[in-house]
Amino acid sequence: MKILGIESSCDETGVAIVDTTKGLLSHALHSQIAMHQAYGGVVPELASRDHIRRVIPLIHSALTEAKLSLNDIDAVAYTAGPGLAGALLVGSSVAQAFAWSHQLPAIPIHHLEGHLLSPMLADPVPEFPFVALLVSGGHTQIMLVKKVGDYELLGETLDDAAGEAFDKTAKLLGLPYPGGPHLAKLALKGDASVYELPRPMKHSADLDFSFSGLKTAVLTTLRKLEAQGEVTEQDKANLAASVQEAIVDVLGFKAIKAIKQTGSKRLVVAGGVGANLQLREFLQQQIHKLGGTVYFPPLHLCTDNGAMIAHAASARIKAGLVNLSEKKYDTSIQPRWELI
Ligand code: KG4
Ligand code: ZN
Numbered sequence: 001m002k003i004l005g006i007e008s009s010c011d012e013t014g015v016a017i018v019d020t021t022k023g024l025l026s027h028a029l030h031s032q033i034a035m036h037q038a039y040g041g042v043v044p045e046l047a048s049r050d051h052i053r054r055v056i057p058l059i060h061s062a063l064t065e066a067k068l069s070l071n072d073i074d075a076v077a078y079t080a081g082p083g084l085a086g087a088l089l090v091g092s093s094v095a096q097a098f099a100w101s102h103q104l105p106a107i108p109i110h111h112l113e114g115h116l117l118s119p120m121l122a123d124p125v126p127e128f129p130f131v132a133l134l135v136s137g138g139h140t141q142i143m144l145v146k147k148v149g150d151y152e153l154l155g156e157t158l159d160d161a162a163g164e165a166f167d168k169t170a171k172l173l174g175l176p177y178p179g180g181p182h183l184a185k186l187a188l189k190g191d192a193s194v195y196e197l198p199r200p201m202k203h204s205a206d207l208d209f210s211f212s213g214l215k216t217a218v219l220t221t222l223r224k225l226e227a228q229g230e231v232t233e234q235d236k237a238n239l240a241a242s243v244q245e246a247i248v249d250v251l252g253f254k255a256i257k258a259i260k261q262t263g264s265k266r267l268v269v270a271g272g273v274g275a276n277l278q279l280r281e282f283l284q285q286q287i288h289k290l291g292g293t294v295y296f297p298p299l300h301l302c303t304d305n306g307a308m309i310a311h312a313a314s315a316r317i318k319a320g321l322v323n324l325s326e327k328k329y330d331t332s333i334q335p336r337w338e339l340i
Helices: 033-037 044-065 085-101 111-121 162-172 179-187 212-228 233-262 277-289 307-318
Strands: 002-007 012-019 023-031 075-081 106-110 130-135 140-147 150-156 266-270 293-295
Touching: 002 044, 002 085, 002 307, 012 044, 012 307, 023 044, 023 307, 033 044, 044 085, 075 085, 075 111, 075 307, 085 106, 106 111, 106 307, 111 130, 111 140, 111 266, 111 307, 130 233, 140 233, 150 233, 162 179, 162 212, 162 233, 179 233, 179 277, 212 233, 233 266, 233 277, 266 277, 277 293
Parallel strands: 002 075, 075 106, 130 266, 266 293
Antiparallel strands: 002 012, 012 023, 130 140, 140 150
């Protein structure tokens, strides 16, 4: 069965085709980062308009790459939430209209479930159950994934998400949007031992996080440096290295705690921050020491994409969670939507 997947929840238009037996056949992506950069963040109205412009050509690209035509598609999956309302509506309208016109099943997918299951697009595929560290721009959660559709929340951020902490501190350092990858690049030139930044909630008894104090600490450090004279590129690089180390330290510590607590030997890391190389290295080393394995999505599928949406639909179909005979067409979306 061939599934066309559409992602349009934020600033990436992603389209992909997944075969329920053969896996990922093709994927096409357009990132709006360059367009939003001038504004220092995502402008929702511009995002929606750009999704409209890109989605149909991307569907054609994905079909061409997979050497398929629209008539070969058996089901259409799309991100129904959470995300920006206008942006989500583009994906849901296109998916539902196409599904209706070809009388195919239309499958709404939770964006975070897409991220959560995306490490299954890599090789080797993690077996259930596993602990998942879900670290995107808007979410930071630790979950116990028992099987597809059966998730238990073990801990989450009480304020900013890890990606948000990267983005907000990067902005303070004058880096372009989205800050995470830029801050990680600058950190390579820095020395993390120069500034001691806080690790909020690292030693709390639970598996929750708090990252909002980090931006205040960075702001205070910058103010102090400004009061002493000019803030040099080296100062910024040192601060970037400290920020990255603080975030990786807390994420890693709690992820390992969850592994020990659950007795699971498998950790899956998903979401945009999963592209962070320091986080990857740290977790790989630490989990290996415990005799476990850590799984990541392929690097290019860490941030938003259509492959994870088509794949989540495929996984849900295989788990018997989708009623394929239901031909109900409804473009409603859920901008706010808890996975569990
Ligand atoms: O999962 P994602 O693409 O979008 C959401 O669903 O939110 O995650 C985007 C987040 C942004 O905060 C971005 O700065 C962060 O992932 N990110 C990174 C890296 N690449 C992306 N953060 C740290 N290091 C990276 N290399
Ligand atoms: Zn995402």
